[in-house]
Amino acid sequence: MEFFAKVKAVKLRSHHNKYLVADGDQVTVRQSRNGGTKKARWLVETIDGDANVVRLKSFHGLYLTASKAPFLLGMTGNKVLQTRPDNPRDMSVEWRPERDGFQVKLMAFGGTCLRANGGTPPWRNSVTHDSPHVTSTRNWVLWEVEAVEVPDDEEVADYLSMVSSFSSVSEDLFGSEIGSPVSVKSNLSPMVSIKKVWFLSPVFIEFSLFTR
Secondary structure, three states: OOOOOOOOEEEEEOOOOOEEEEOOOOOEEEEEOOOOOHHHOEEEEEEOOEEEEEEEEOOOOOEEEEEEEEOOOOOOOEEEEEEOOOOOOOHHHOEEEEEEOOEEEEEOOOOOEEEEOOOOOOOOOOEEEEOOOOHHHHHHHOEEEEEEOOOHHHHHHHHHHHHOOOOOOOHHHOOOOOOOEEEEOOOOOOEEEEEEEEOOOOOEEEEEEEOO
16 A cells, blocks of 8 residues: 555556556556556545555546456456546445555455456457456456655646636535635626535645636
């Protein structure tokens, strides 16, 4: 767990020297050699009551999820996806890091491991969760953890950019009121609603949605 302690975000590099990335379709995850993209960055959330479990949130605001869907029918290994669970304590988005030398295994609920696959398509660059039964693929469940800094102002800018592309915002994006908000105002009228948003960093944004 020390690999994830006191960090806001991480990058995960597989045995194949590729990074875990969240695809732009906001569903799939895969491996990529491009570790410089924000798609390779995973925000770390700890869980109240269990310091040894983490949730990993993609740049798209979705959680790394150990699904029950098989990657290929008749083969071992289930899909790992990006999802937004309805239940905040959905165990499919909880990962338990286990140290293995200078690397970690990420254990899903049920005892399977996050696995970076190799070989020919469709296995190449895919990511599943499975049990490492074969000695030759044991290293496929080992990940190097790289800490990533996420400036507070970057989180604010990213969110405002996302909000500007929508005419409405779902209620499930908004959290409780804590601290002093930063206001974003407009000269448009009339005002429709005011909401407050909680980020991972202790910054609130109060914004208004307007219509002409």
